[in-house]
Amino acid sequence: MQMRLSWIVAAVLLGCAGPLPVLAQDSSAEETDLRAPGAQVPAAQEWWRTAEVDGKQLPVLTEPWFDTLRKAKAGHYDKATGILWSEPDRTKISPPVALNTAQNYCQRLDSRLPTRHEMDSIQDVRRVAPTIDLAVMTGAVSAPYWTMTPTRHEGTSNWVVNLSDGRAYEVNVAKSLANFFCVFDFRAPPPAVHYADQDLTVMDNATGLVWQKDTVTALDYHALADTCVGSTISGKQWRVPTWKELSSLLSAAYKAPYLDPLFRGETALVSSTPAVERGLNFRYVNFQTGTSGAAMLSATRCVEQALPKSVTSGRTFKGNVSISGPDPVLGARALQQLEAGMYAVIDGNLEITGVSSASIILPYLRKVTAISY
Structure with a gap:
């Protein structure tokens, strides 16, 4: 079967396939053992830093990699970034709220508001309204969320991230209300030279x-x-x-x-x-x-490109392409080659197996001999 589409879409609808080996997010499958943090909240890192797994630095993954923590604070641990996320108890507080109200709530939990980078990192770009996995962050809504990052306008504005579509923009702190998450940072200190x-x-x-x-x-x-x-x-x-x-x-x-x-x-x-x-x-x-x-x-x-492969004239890949398997890092990088335009033509078969996602959109693929998922 030959396909000629301006945008080739695999697994377009939610739940149209099985578990996701490309970015394995089954929190019951694996637990990360971290010691319970003390009362001191680590200082926020106002830059994007990926976590380490088995002594190796992770790439910037397209989706969060949620895991289960043992002996630590309650919440949802993103293994891709080393950030632990928690949602406000809506029996105790009713978002949207002012920035200082959100800050005080998180501080009482020995945590803090996320930075702009951290709010960007938790988004699932294959989802919309909200741009987050509701199976994990069950209380998330399609609305603006506070970040602790000011926009450098004399301290009067902060960045918010709108989970309806993922946009980030500034709002006046004194005049705005927003939803919020709290975070605890398990990352190592930032590098001496960025x-x-x-x-x-x-x-x-x-x-x-x-x-x-x-x-x-x-x-x-x-x-x-x-x-x-x-x-x-x-x-x-x-x-x-x-x-x-x-x-x-x-x-x-x-x-x-x-x-x-x-x-x-x-x-x-x-x-x-x-x-x-x-x-x-x-x-x-x-x-x-x-x-x-x-x-x-x-x-x-x-x-x-972290996984270089030979690309012929016209961004053509000759041979069969199969994306599957349990390794979230290798799977993510392999999928990135298709999502990021490494190839416009696959002269062979494209097979994406075991994918569970809101959508996998491959806009750069103009022609594939055969496709299955």
Whole structure:
């Protein structure tokens, strides 16, 4: 069977397949043993830092990787980031509430409000209204959620993340109400040096990602993918970043743009992550304003592809592609190659097995000999 679609969608509807081996999130299958934290709440890290599993740093995963904690605070532990999440007890408080009310509630639990990065990290970009897994965060609603991160407007505004569609924007603290989560941070201290200048590229020591220092522009999303995949800078394999990867570059230490000055080029950048609810649009980050949303933009910053494979002319993969198995890291990276535009054509079979997700949208695939899921 030959398929010619502008957007190829696998597992479009919720629950149309079985357990998810690509990003295994069965909390009953495995438990993480962490000592119960003391009364001291760790200082917030205003940058995106991935967790370590078995001594290895995790990549920036597309979805949270929820796990079960033993001997620790109650909540939902995201193994991908090392953050423990808890929802407010609605018998004791009725969100939406003011920022200081939310802060005081979390402090009484020896926790704190999440940072902007942390609120971005918990989103499930394959879901909408809300952009979060309701099987885990059962009380989540499609509404704005507080972050503890100010927008650097003289302390009068903070970022909120709207879980209706994942957008982030600033609100006036004195005049606004929002919902909230509380978090406890189990991550290791941040690296002494965040970014390492590597001439034409920049290494992010907090996530392990390598970025091109300059941005690229093109007429459409296929041309952007061609530009990144065809780049030979530093002898590496490149692709368009996912939205979470791109969001990891936001820096609360700077303003207009909210970006380390090591990086050059355009500031409104598009990711490879499609906006599920907005047609043929992709999630973007505007580093000039700090906002994020969905649109079709012409610029991006290429990121190194962690699993390089030979890509022929026209971004064609010759052979069969099978994505399955229990390893969430390898599975996620394999799926990223399709989601992020490494391939426009698969001259063979595409098989995605055991996927349980709101949607897996593959907008870059123009032609597949056969597809099954």
